[in-house]
Amino acid sequence: MERVSDSIIIIGAGWAGIAAAEALLSQGIEPKRILLLERTPYPGGRAFSFVDRETGLALDNGQHVLLGCCDRFASLLQSLHVRSGYRLQPLLDIPVYHGGKMYRIASRRLAGPLHLLPALLTYGHLSASERMSAIAGALAFVRPQAEKLDAVSFASWLQTSGQADTTVRLLWDLVGTAILNGHADQISAGLAAQSFHMGFMRGWQPARLGLFTRPLGDLARDAVQHLAARGVNIRYSSYVEQLHLEANKVSGVHLRDGSLIAAEQVISAVPHDALLRMLPEGWADQEPFQGIAKLRWSPILNVFLNYDRVVLNEDVFAATDFDGMFVFNRGRLLPESEQAGRWLSVSISAADRFRDWTHEQIISGVHAALCKACPEVRNAKLLTGKVVWQPKATFLAEPGTWHLRPYPRTPIAGLLLAGDWTRTDWPACLEGAVRSGEAAAAALLRR
Ligand SMILES: Cc1cc2nc3c(=O)[nH]c(=O)nc-3n(C[C@H](O)[C@H](O)[C@H](O)COP(=O)(O)OP(=O)(O)OC[C@H]3O[C@@H](n4cnc5c(N)ncnc54)[C@H](O)[C@@H]3O)c2cc1C
Incomplete structure (x- = not known):
């Protein structure tokens, strides 16, 4: 058996595991005590890139975005001296296309929820009365009662608060699905309210x-x-x-190659189903593990399209086709690329409905939808289309999942939990992953 004295194993080099390692170091844990074990040959977990063989371009498994409120992720990149990897829009600005028309969801430099008031007042995809009830609905997110609302779906809560079907489809579901990776009728009103609060109710900067x-x-x-x-x-x-246990205490991990590595403490920073597979016999029936088994996955579909000419000048826009899609100017965002305006990355969240579609159907469907929104696409030739399916993109934040998401401590002494699916008050996202890693490290140190 391999042994480093007083060692801490972190399982999983996704952003939760990376954040846990950095948090331990920043609290004075000696680096040589920390061992980070990763299943794949690369770090990053569900946020990874690959080189497209056909074009030689670096593609992500899925277009990721952040909001200004993702401050722990930003701070982690800084602590780890990661060269600036993203830029924030000066002000939130997303053009939304529907039925041949475009209106913007855009902030003004104003405090609190007021920064979005002008956008809601002029969001022409809704009628005047729908806009007024959207504003009234948004006010509920100023002080959300997230835990209380967890039992009901976002859709039924929106209905009770007087939101018309059109408002749900062209506003709440469009934005909510992108953030929570679940449609309004699938997801918890509690986590939706909490996410809208953190992202959009606290002023233009977050x-x-x-x-x-x-x-x-x-x-x-x-x-x-x-x-x-x-x-x-x-x-x-x-x-x-x-996991290797001795008298209900974790004392190491068994690797697939048959080796056993000893550890005093273990932070599991793997997805929920991977954790369940690592439990020794008899533990899966106990809480919190029994609850974790109820979490389900939700898929994200990404479509990369390469055109023979510039078809897009904006960085990003949303369209209501495909139950809501977000289109990114991948060529322009990656400054070293000569593909500005020609390489587009289209992200479709909660994409269950398209599971049985062939790649050809998806590519031609997305291309046809883009033709409606961008006139330039109609005259352009589509050179390449690539579909990237991520069936296990994030857990599905269904009603009732708030209490299924565990805190870092477990009934197994020495085992702590991290991962975007653990209890952070955030939806499954990079920021949630980083916060979970930091929370697990803090819980370990408190012991
Ligand atoms: C297509 C897509 C789009 C997304 N869009 C966004 C977005 O726009 N914004 C955003 O903030 N988030 C987005 N997310 C979510 C975000 O990527 C995740 O929330 C985050 O990466 C999760 O990090 P994590 O460290 O918790 O888990 P993971 O990234 O899953 O990391 C877990 C790690 O554990 C490893 N592992 C698993 N089992 C074992 C084992 N038995 N032994 C050793 N190692 C193991 C895995 O290989 C992995 O590296 C998106 C995700 C996808 C897939």
């Missing part, structure tokens, strides 16, 4: 949209290289098969 300007995988690689340079042990292609 609401600024953050757009990545480097491939996601490069950011994770830089972050982990910095941890390694400080002396943290990192092992890739190391699949943890099972």
